[in-house]
Amino acid sequence: MPFFLRPFQINQFLQGSLTTYSGARGSFVGPWTTSPVEATSNGLPYPSGTVRTSPSRLYSDGLASNGPARPWDAFSVWAR
Numbered sequence: 001m002p003f004f005l006r007p008f009q010i011n012q013f014l015q016g017s018l019t020t021y022s023g024a025r026g027s028f029v030g031p032w033t034t035s036p037v038e039a040t041s042n043g044l045p046y047p048s049g050t051v052r053t054s055p056s057r058l059y060s061d062g063l064a065s066n067g068p069a070r071p072w073d074a075f076s077v078w079a080r
Helices: none
Strands: 008-013 015-019 025-029 051-055 075-079
Touching: none
Parallel strands: none
Antiparallel strands: 008 075, 015 025, 051 075
């Protein structure tokens, strides 16, 4: 069975830091707001296109970052 026929987690967004290609440094931390954006096989909205990636619902990761743990501060991106 090809890997894309079963959902799998691509990434999880909790908190972290990043450096851009030009060397600018930054960080990110929730709480987040997500939009129901889905990438489809042909760029058309479901059901005209097959959903390939989509965000999870927001959830609490239970981690303390810059203070106590917060609700709805994490989400994942899934391949479908």
